[in-house]
Amino acid sequence: MDIRNDADRLIEAPVVTSFSRMGFELRSRLDHWTSLDSVDLTDRVVVITGGTSGIGRAAAEQLARCGATLVVVGRAHDRNALVAAEIAEASGSDRISHHAADMGDYEQVRQLAERVLVDHTRLDVLIHNAGALSAVRHLAPDGTEATVASQVVGPFLLTTLLLERLVDTAGARVLTMSSGGMYTARLHIAGLEMGSADYRGSEQYARAKRAQVTLNELWAARFGSLGVTFHALHPGWVDTPGVDAALPRFAKAMGPFLRSPAQGADTLVWLAGDPEALGSNGLFWLDRRPRPIHKLARTRASDTPERRTHLWRWVAERAGVDPAIDR
Numbered sequence: 542m543d544i545r546n547d548a549d550r551l552i553e554a555p556v557v558t559s560f561s562r563m564g565f566e567l568r569s570r571l572d573h574w575t576s577l578d579s580v581d582l583t584d585r586v587v588v589i590t591g592g593t594s595g596i597g598r599a600a601a602e603q604l605a606r607c608g609a610t611l612v613v614v615g616r617a618h619d620r621n622a623l624v625a626a627e628i629a630e631a632s633g634s635d636r637i638s639h640h641a642a643d644m645g646d647y648e649q650v651r652q653l654a655e656r657v658l659v660d661h662t663r664l665d666v667l668i669h670n671a672g673a674l675s676a677v678r679h680l681a682p683d684g685t686e687a688t689v690a691s692q693v694v695g696p697f698l699l700t701t702l703l704l705e706r707l708v709d710t711a712g713a714r715v716l717t718m719s720s721g722g723m724y725t726a727r728l729h730i731a732g733l734e735m736g737s738a739d740y741r742g743s744e745q746y747a748r749a750k751r752a753q754v755t756l757n758e759l760w761a762a763r764f765g766s767l768g769v770t771f772h773a774l775h776p777g778w779v780d781t782p783g784v785d786a787a788l789p790r791f792a793k794a795m796g797p798f799l800r801s802p803a804q805g806a807d808t809l810v811w812l813a814g815d816p817e818a819l820g821s822n823g824l825f826w827l828d829r830r831p832r833p834i835h836k837l838a839r840t841r842a843s844d845t846p847e848r849r850t851h852l853w854r855w856v857a858e859r860a861g862v863d864p865a866i867d868r
């Protein structure tokens with residue numbers, strides 16, 4: 542194991558080996574990964590946001606193959622229906638439903654939660670995967686900057702509305718797809734939403750992804766004792782429509798080194814089904830191993846208990862909820 546740990550550290554240090562296809566291929570051999578086809582999710586209910594494209598779609602297909610009862614969430618009803626039908630055909634599953642919700646529209650998030658609660662008496666895995674990097678600044682219906690609304694506030698609201706069902710389901714997991722881009726971002730609360738004067742899509746995205754990883758730890762600390770496991774992860778660099786649209790030059794230059802969507806989805810599906818994921822809580826993963834949430838001294842220095850408390854309060858206020866379990 543020592544040799545494997547040393548080798549893993551060597552791969553992790555340069556971002557290019559770690560995040561690229563190379564990292565995936567080396568680690569999968571080094572750690573003798575089990576096939577995801579051996580993960581059994583029969584009778585487990587899994588909700589996945591952003592299940593219509595890229596990593597989420599590849600994850601949804603593999604989850605369906607593992608037997609999960611799946612709810613695929615994307616913004617457009619027709620696209621959701623088409624993708625759900627394609628996943629059903631590819632996996633042979635007849636347990637796939639879909640629901641249209643923009644994660645930055647809190648009314649739609651509430652409707653999604655209502656639908657899950659009506660349709661399912663259990664919730665084994667809630668996956669917050671929906672995400673995008675937008676070069677142009679947009680606002681969500683409540684006026685919050687859209688990256689923050691859809692990737693920080695909306696997911697927080699959805700977890701809160703489904704928390705009771707998660708607590709009632711033995712071994713439930715909440716998984717959040719962040720990004721290695723968050724390594725560059727300090728923990729900002731006052732600056733979490735960038736204004737129109739200083740907006741830069743990649744910086745806004747990194748700040749939102751940093752907030753996701755921090756909130757993941759806070760959820761685990763607050764509600765892990767009730768039996769719910771919270772993990773965040775990043776997929777490495779993955780060849781998806783999202784990367785093509787947001788970072789076309791990067792996608793072109795890195796083309797052969799990018800991971801496939803299925804490779805980008807591997808750790809997500811593994812965390813959804815493998816018992817090892819239940820042995821810890823609040824961690825940040827890449828390639829089936831926990832990773833540090835800071836690599837730079839300046840981001841570590843920004844991550845204070847006061848800012849964490851402030852972040853939780855700020856997000857709860859925007860979401861209009863106060864997560865609590867009365868028992």
Ligand SMILES: NC(=O)c1ccc[n+]([C@@H]2O[C@H](COP(=O)([O-])OP(=O)(O)OC[C@H]3O[C@@H](n4cnc5c(N)ncnc54)[C@H](OP(=O)(O)O)[C@@H]3O)[C@@H](O)[C@H]2O)c1
Nearest residue numbers: 591593594595596615616643644671672691720779781783
């Ligand atoms: N690809 C990478 O290299 C990479 C690296 C780091 C992190 N990530 C993260 O991985 C996740 C998936 O990214 P991807 O590369 O697979 O992107 P993608 O191909 O563009 O897929 C994004 C998915 O998110 C959904 N989505 C986007 N905004 C949404 C919103 N406001 N409400 C609901 N659904 C929304 C999209 O659904 P509809 O368009 O159908 O609504 C789509 O299913 C994201 O969180 C991304 O930040 C990706």
